[in-house]
Amino acid sequence: MIIISWNVRGVGSKQKRRLIKESVGRRNPDVLYFQETKVPFFKDDLMATLWKAKDAKWVSLNTTGSAGGILVAWKSSEWDLEHSWVGVFSVSVILQDKSAKFQCLISAVYGPTLNARRSEFWDELTASRQSFSGPCCIVGDFSITRFPEEHSWSRKPSLAMTVFSDWIEKQELVNLPLLGAKFTWTNGRLNSILSRLDRFLVSPEWLEAFPSVSQLALPRTTSDHCPILLPEDDNDWGPKPFRFNSSWLLIEGFSKQISEWWSSFQVEGFGGHGLLAKLRLLKNNLKQWKKSILHKRENEMDFILPELQKIDADSELWTMSSEVLGQRIQLIQSISTRDSGK
Structure with missing residues (x-):
């Protein structure tokens, strides 16, 4: 939990x-x-x-x-x-x-x-x-x-x-x-x-x-x-289900990529069977896309957040200088710019 x-x-x-x-x-x-x-x-x-x-x-x-x-x-x-x-x-x-x-x-x-x-x-x-x-x-x-x-x-x-x-x-x-x-x-x-x-x-x-x-x-x-x-404890509650994140729709080129994938799928079957097969293919593509494309975005946050935490940890030990305070503000602004897609 x-x-x-x-x-x-x-x-x-x-x-x-x-x-x-x-x-x-x-x-x-x-x-x-x-x-x-x-x-x-x-x-x-x-x-x-x-x-x-x-x-x-x-x-x-x-x-x-x-x-x-x-x-x-x-x-x-x-x-x-x-x-x-x-x-x-x-x-x-x-x-x-x-x-x-x-x-x-x-x-x-x-x-x-x-x-x-x-x-x-x-x-x-x-x-x-x-x-x-x-x-x-x-x-x-x-x-x-x-x-x-x-x-x-x-x-x-x-x-x-x-x-x-x-x-x-x-x-x-x-x-x-x-x-x-x-x-x-x-x-x-x-x-x-x-x-x-x-x-x-x-x-x-x-x-x-x-x-x-x-x-x-x-x-x-x-x-x-x-x-x-x-945090969650060490108990194993089984595999986590795949979930679509609606924020992906805000990423430039994502909707176009989905359309291209969907058009490229060639499956056998009629009606619901064919639709289900295409949805499974789309799910697999999304998993791979998440690992590759979103990996860069996650890496950016993996850098920014530890830097913020380091600055705050240092401020517990000694007075924060105006230069360090400015650096912290720039890091926060970089998150805002990143998330707004600018």
């Missing part, structure tokens, strides 16, 4: 949605969580611009102003929604896989920044946690750190940190180590301030189902938060 959580800081820009879709698509998650969508009413056409999964179903906490908003989405071809509820600070879903072998509770959170509201926040999450006795995962931007070392600047332990750690212990949750980065948020300035605000918390039952699970910070492309990934 692959889960991505990301405080995207708004999805209003077309360019930003393109970058989000590119970042998410490379990991092919089963479940997707966005915090701070800043969307008053979520619709299917907007969902399609953020995730390539054609079978996506979703539940959202809409904004009440210009901030906030949570989106929880999943692949309905692989997961059934058993129950869902929307709170003030969270959206929770109980999902069951199609084989009916695994059922879990996942709560996506966006914590309050005001201390006065944190008691209400913990009460809401406690109610969600205690509503389900099976595998549980609570994930998102908690808007608070656990320890002083989760800040890039010197800071003494606070009461809020102690309450957070005590809550995790009382709810019998496991705070998984973060791989790929030490922090998940930055103010993006030359004298950077960094914190670990985003995390996955899982129950012992989750670890029994996925004993090798970890959480990974992904490259930060279009938000001051980096996405965090709960």
